[in-house]
Amino acid sequence: MEAEAGALASQAAGTEDAQAEFSRLVEAHWRSAYRFAYRLTGNPEEAADLVQEAAEEAFRAFSRFRPGTRFDRWWLRILYNSFVDRTRRQRRQSYVPLDDLSGDMRVTASWADPEAALEQQLDGPVQRALDALPPEFRAVVVLVDLEGLSYEDAARVLRCPPGTVRSRLHRGRLALREWLRGYVDALRRGELG
Amino acid sequence: MRHPQDLLSGYVDGALSAHEAAEVAAHLAECPSCRETVSDLRALRRLLAAVPPPDPDPELLARLLQVDPGPRRHRLNVPRWLAVAAATALLAVVSARVSHLPPASGPVVQELREHARLATHAPLNDLGLASFLSAILQEPVEDNP
Numbered sequence: 001m002e003a004e005a006g007a008l009a010s011q012a013a014g015t016e017d018a019q020a021e022f023s024r025l026v027e028a029h030w031r032s033a034y035r036f037a038y039r040l041t042g043n044p045e046e047a048a049d050l051v052q053e054a055a056e057e058a059f060r061a062f063s064r065f066r067p068g069t070r071f072d073r074w075w076l077r078i079l080y081n082s083f084v085d086r087t088r089r090q091r092r093q094s095y096v097p098l099d100d101l102s103g104d105m106r107v108t109a110s111w112a113d114p115e116a117a118l119e120q121q122l123d124g125p126v127q128r129a130l131d132a133l134p135p136e137f138r139a140v141v142v143l144v145d146l147e148g149l150s151y152e153d154a155a156r157v158l159r160c161p162p163g164t165v166r167s168r169l170h171r172g173r174l175a176l177r178e179w180l181r182g183y184v185d186a187l188r189r190g191e192l193g
Numbered sequence: 194m195r196h197p198q199d200l201l202s203g204y205v206d207g208a209l210s211a212h213e214a215a216e217v218a219a220h221l222a223e224c225p226s227c228r229e230t231v232s233d234l235r236a237l238r239r240l241l242a243a244v245p246p247p248d249p250d251p252e253l254l255a256r257l258l259q260v261d262p263g264p265r266r267h268r269l270n271v272p273r274w275l276a277v278a279a280a281t282a283l284l285a286v287v288s289a290r291v292s293h294l295p296p297a298s299g300p301v302v303q304e305l306r307e308h309a310r311l312a313t314h315a316p317l318n319d320l321g322l323a324s325f326l327s328a329i330l331q332e333p334v335e336d337n338p
Contacts, residue, residue: 034249170199
């Protein structure tokens with residue numbers, strides 16, 4: 001009986017340790033999870049929801065997390081999965097295939113105009129351009145160009161080969177280049193940043 | 194060399210092997226359109242890197258730290274007498290429905306009758322079944338003559 005009680009107590013202590021460790025990791029990485037979720041969804045409320053869903057999922061799967069590996073990458077991967085499930089469930093957005101997008105179709109005068117750009121925050125226009133990308137292209141661009149992940153790390157988060165990361169990244173960038181042409185040109189002329 | 198396509202992004206990111214990078218560089222020396230693309234990609238990268246990070250609501254962290262391991266199973270605390278009463282009521286409803294069933298026909302009746310006969314033949318084995326069946330068949334279950 002006593003041995004059993006002892007085992008139960010140490011098991012409870014183990015659970016508490018795991019909970020404390022989980023909280024510590026969440027606290028260290030919630031901002032990057034939120035940034036990724038925000039850029040994927042383009043909406044603060046949905047982003048917060050997504051982060052929470054991914055945290056619950058991660059907590060349930062926490063026994064499978066290998067200590068010593070990067071928790072943030074693991075969490076982002078779970079988050080991306082939740083996001084993909086959501087977009088499948090919602091299916092309310094219809095995406096325009098990249099090849100069909102000509103720049104003038106989406107770029108409006110206000111955000112292609114470099115002079116306005118100098119005064120305006122970049123966030124809105126860039127987010128609108130990201131929103132226009134199909135989700136799997138958007139995810140790659142966000143991870144590599146906004147979050148600064150390597151191709152290998154991005155591939156791990158997205159569960160695809162690094163070669164796929166490179167080709168999606170390139171196609172995503174080419175589309176963004178057209179949609180954000182005004183900013184790109186202004187930067188090249190040294191008028192921005 | 195053909196236009197190196199996504200190798201251009203790899204080139205800009207410094208993510209190519211030395212061999213690939215040398216090939217791209219050689220191509221760029223001869224291809225103004227790819228040079229143009231590379232300059233655009235560099236500018237775009239700077240542009241995206243300059244986007245201010247969104248600021249999460251601090252309240253979100255509080256919610257995250259209370260994360261629950263998913264939907265919990267709720268056990269109902271029902272007094273025993275209530276459970277017994279509910280079970281009895283359910284049974285009453287079910288038997289009422291059964292007695293209102295239209296008479297079954299054909300092979301089903303045949304099958305049920307067979308069961309009923311066997312059951313009445315060996316009442317010690319299946320008394321409950323026999324009475325149940327005679328009730329739903331709504332006709333006397335004959336003993337073997």
